[in-house]
Amino acid sequence: MTDPLVIFDLLLALAIVALAAASLSVRDLFSMIVLFIIFGLLSALAWVRLSAPDVALAEAAIGTGVTGALLLKTLHHLRFASGTLGQKAAYGVTPVAPVPMAVIMTNAVFCGLITLGLVVAFLGAPAAGPGFDPLVAEAMPQSGVEHPVTGVLLNFRSYDTLMEVVVLLAAVVAVWQIERGLSEAPAPAMGEVWQGFARLALPAIVVVGTYLLWVGAEAPGGAFQGGAVLAAVGLLLLLTRAYVPQPAHRGIARGAFVLGTAAFALVALLVASGGRVAFEYPLDHAKTLILLIEGMVTISIAVTLAALFHGREPVALAKGDRNDT
Amino acid sequence: MQDVVAAVLITTGTVFFIAGTVGLLRFPDIFCRLHALTKADGLGLALIALGVAFLAATPGAVFRIVLIWFFVAAASATCGHLVARYARRSGAGVRHD
Numbered sequence: 121m122t123d124p125l126v127i128f129d130l131l132l133a134l135a136i137v138a139l140a141a142a143s144l145s146v147r148d149l150f151s152m153i154v155l156f157i158i159f160g161l162l163s164a165l166a167w168v169r170l171s172a173p174d175v176a177l178a179e180a181a182i183g184t185g186v187t188g189a190l191l192l193k194t195l196h197h198l199r200f201a202s203g204t205l206g207q208k209a210a211y212g213v214t215p216v217a218p219v220p221m222a223v224i225m226t227n228a229v230f231c232g233l234i235t236l237g238l239v240v241a242f243l244g245a246p247a248a249g250p251g252f253d254p255l256v257a258e259a260m261p262q263s264g265v266e267h268p269v270t271g272v273l274l275n276f277r278s279y280d281t282l283m284e285v286v287v288l289l290a291a292v293v294a295v296w297q298i299e300r301g302l303s304e305a306p307a308p309a310m311g312e313v314w315q316g317f318a319r320l321a322l323p324a325i326v327v328v329g330t331y332l333l334w335v336g337a338e339a340p341g342g343a344f345q346g347g348a349v350l351a352a353v354g355l356l357l358l359l360t361r362a363y364v365p366q367p368a369h370r371g372i373a374r375g376a377f378v379l380g381t382a383a384f385a386l387v388a389l390l391v392a393s394g395g396r397v398a399f400e401y402p403l404d405h406a407k408t409l410i411l412l413i414e415g416m417v418t419i420s421i422a423v424t425l426a427a428l429f430h431g432r433e434p435v436a437l438a439k440g441d442r443n444d445t
Numbered sequence: 446m447q448d449v450v451a452a453v454l455i456t457t458g459t460v461f462f463i464a465g466t467v468g469l470l471r472f473p474d475i476f477c478r479l480h481a482l483t484k485a486d487g488l489g490l491a492l493i494a495l496g497v498a499f500l501a502a503t504p505g506a507v508f509r510i511v512l513i514w515f516f517v518a519a520a521s522a523t524c525g526h527l528v529a530r531y532a533r534r535s536g537a538g539v540r541h542d
Binding site: 310313314317321 | 512516519520523526527530
């Protein structure tokens with residue numbers, strides 16, 4: 121115990137495991153989500169302690185912020201569907217039917233298999249090896265950026281990153297296929313103080329998101345973190361009703377969904393047409409190309425996450441319907 | 446000298462946070478708890494931010510700490526308001542004694 125931070129790390133690890141156990145075992149759905157959000161924030165802190173600020177930013181912005189908002193929105197709909205919305209002490213109600221034992225067991229088996237696979241992978245990995253750090257450090261001058269994580273994500277393993285962008289695209293396509301039209305659940309009225317706060321926070325979030333994107337070339341940050349922060353702008357706009365999705369805006373939204381994937385794939389193809397391997401950016405233009413891809417991907421991620429939060433395709437309204445999507 | 450000032454400020458701020466947490470755990474209903482949390486933590490946050498600002502190396506870092514303080518304070522005040530508003534409207538958090 122030479123380093124007092126060891127005590128802090130132990131407490132942090134204990135708190136994370138305890139929060140995970142608590143969020144799984146608590147009966148009330150709202151408490152469950154709140155515990156999950158705190159779990160995510162402490163995980164982000166743990167990533168900081170592990171000297172991985174990029175992962176910490178992603179965990180805080182996507183894993184905690186956007187996912188927490190999505191879960192709370194889902195709960196709002198569940199409560200509406202089960203008729204417990206607006207009831208007194210509604211937060212004590214768990215509005216889902218009991219899950220069949222067979223489903224629980226199947227899930228448990230799959231989770232167990234995944235855990236087992238992780239254990240095997242962890243035990244099979246060389247302990248305290250040099251890892252890929254020297255390789256990355258050696259190749260950094262060819263990447264076009266100064267920050268190793270961005271170099272790896274957008275250059276050395278850009279195919280994986282492209283697939284991650286495609287996953288988001290697939291998610292929003294699926295959601296728009298399933299849910300259309302108007303939300304039945306009334307949007308919660310948040311009041312004037314909240315509106316004022318949103319007005320104050322909105323410009324700051326835009327600046328922070330853009331800064332995260334820009335700084336990704338030389339410091340922790342990048343498209344996913346910046347995109348998630350910018351998605352918060354969409355969330356604020358939707359929650360304050362400053363922006364109500366219109367059927368006429370679907371074309372712009374669809375364009376924004378595919379923008380990142382398209383730009384990414386197009387750059388790869390154009391590079392490949394010049395007699396190189398796909399994703400092998402010419403060194404002189406590497407930084408420009410990476411920033412271009414990251415910028416487009418950020419727009420896609422922000423719009424996609426905001427659309428996922430809205431959760432349904434805005435289709436044309438029949439006359440007489442209330443417009444309360 | 447700066448280190449000592451920073452240490453005193455951060456320690457004082459931590460005391461306020463602990464007081465706020467004790468209030469959260471010990472006070473009888475949701476409004477009292479919010480009262481303890483938002484006031485004590487708001488002061489604690491300001492003191493800790495001030496202490497950390499004394500340790501910051503560059504004016505840019507100080508500026509960022511000020512920004513963080515401002516937005517966290519505004520967000521926590523808004524959150525406190527929203528929780529209290531929801532509790533009052535739904536009648537969920539009223540003390541029964």
